[in-house]
Amino acid sequence: MTAAPLLAPLALEHPGALAGPPVDWAAVRRLLVVRCDNLGDVLMTGPALRALRAAAPRATLDLLASPGGAAAAALLPEVDGLVVHSPAWQLAGPAVDPDPAEQDALVARLAAEGYDAAVVLTSFSQSPWPAAGVLRAAGVPVRAGLSKEFGGTGLTHWVPSPPDDLHQVDRMLHLLARVGVAPDGTDLRVRVPEGAPRQGGDYAVVLPGASCSSRRWSPDRWAEVCRGLRAAGLHVVVTGPGTERDLVGGIAAASGAEPLAGALDLAGLAALLDGAAVALTGNSGGMHLADALRTPLVVLFAGTELEQQYAPRTTTAAVLRRPTPCTPCRAFDCPYAQQCLDVDPAEVVSAGLQLRRQVQVEV
Numbered sequence: 001m002t003a004a005p006l007l008a009p010l011a012l013e014h015p016g017a018l019a020g021p022p023v024d025w026a027a028v029r030r031l032l033v034v035r036c037d038n039l040g041d042v043l044m045t046g047p048a049l050r051a052l053r054a055a056a057p058r059a060t061l062d063l064l065a066s067p068g069g070a071a072a073a074a075l076l077p078e079v080d081g082l083v084v085h086s087p088a089w090q091l092a093g094p095a096v097d098p099d100p101a102e103q104d105a106l107v108a109r110l111a112a113e114g115y116d117a118a119v120v121l122t123s124f125s126q127s128p129w130p131a132a133g134v135l136r137a138a139g140v141p142v143r144a145g146l147s148k149e150f151g152g153t154g155l156t157h158w159v160p161s162p163p164d165d166l167h168q169v170d171r172m173l174h175l176l177a178r179v180g181v182a183p184d185g186t187d188l189r190v191r192v193p194e195g196a197p198r199q200g201g202d203y204a205v206v207l208p209g210a211s212c213s214s215r216r217w218s219p220d221r222w223a224e225v226c227r228g229l230r231a232a233g234l235h236v237v238v239t240g241p242g243t244e245r246d247l248v249g250g251i252a253a254a255s256g257a258e259p260l261a262g263a264l265d266l267a268g269l270a271a272l273l274d275g276a277a278v279a280l281t282g283n284s285g286g287m288h289l290a291d292a293l294r295t296p297l298v299v300l301f302a303g304t305e306l307e308q309q310y311a312p313r314t315t316t317a318a319v320l321r322r323p324t325p326c327t328p329c330r331a332f333d334c335p336y337a338q339q340c341l342d343v344d345p346a347e348v349v350s351a352g353l354q355l356r357r358q359v360q361v362e363v
């Protein structure tokens with residue numbers, strides 16, 4: 001007796017995947033995009049917002065953002081309105097009992113807005129299901145999101161996740177493509193608001209801060225880089241939010257660079273980066289902003305994340321790091337003396353000077 005031939009494996013999806021009917025995006029009038037995350041993550045939603053704007057041209061497009069990312073909306077021309085909320089499901093750290101009244105208020109607000117479709121955008125490590133439950137409670141009839149796991153009816157259009165190492169921009173576009181929204185380019189774009197103050201001259205911008213210590217390069221090395229750039233004839237501006245005043249001030253004092261901490265809002269920072277010959281950053285929101293502005297960029301990219309998920313993709317960039325077996329660690333604090341960022345400042349200066357673009361100096 002001969003054995004039955006083995007059947008070729010089929011690419012089967014969970015029966016709950018994409019169970020909802022096709023979405024008529026052109027008929028959507030009130031559209032909500034959920035991206036409760038940091039500034040850089042919101043900036044990376046730009047291509048997805050652009051695709052949705054093209055697919056639903058008659059819709060007003062609102063963004064549900066957390067306080068940390070909401071400011072980016074002012075730079076994204078596709079966004080019509082903003083709902084700012086700090087959801088319990090995004091808070092890291094010790095467990096805190098969320099105030100049920102806050103979530104009830106969010107549900108009521110979303111219900112009152114009358115959205116007829118919502119798209120939940122998440123990183124590879126986040127779940128869309130808590131947001132989906134809120135949207136369902138608010139009566140939003142179309143709710144799309146990506147997840148590895150099936151989560152019931154919170155999403156009407158659950159799309160199984162693509163591979164984790166996909167770039168975050170492509171991950172969002174993958175979701176949209178599966179629900180009938182074609183991409184409209186994959187590059188980041190932002191709009192520098194009119195009237196934002198501009199700085200003249202041939203200058204470099206250094207953004208030494210990052211959201212956690214594991215991603216912040218040594219201030220001493222940053223100061224050495226600033227000295228090297230200045231020695232090559234560049235004016236150097238070191239900047240960051242007011243919370244980084246000590247970091248910025250220390251680097252500037254040690255290098256003769258111009259300190260500019262807490263002096264710029266996001267529009268001002270965008271204008272500053274837009275006119276710079278080169279920007280130098282860590283893996284931070286500033287990196288994504290410079291990328292979207294097409295400012296040449298040198299990145300001290302800590303091994304906390306995989307480069308292919310978050311690296312700049314729009315501008316000319318040098319991404320510097322040392323390979324280590326501990327990457328990607330996702331750590332807020334490094335237990336290994338930041339070996340992944342053991343980069344010689346001379347290498348950083350050299351990369352910056354090679355990428356530096358010619359800036360018209362007004363006389």
Ligand code: SF4
Nearest residue numbers: 303326329334339340
């Ligand atoms: S050295 Fe390793 S543990 Fe430390 S930040 Fe880099 S990748 Fe993470």
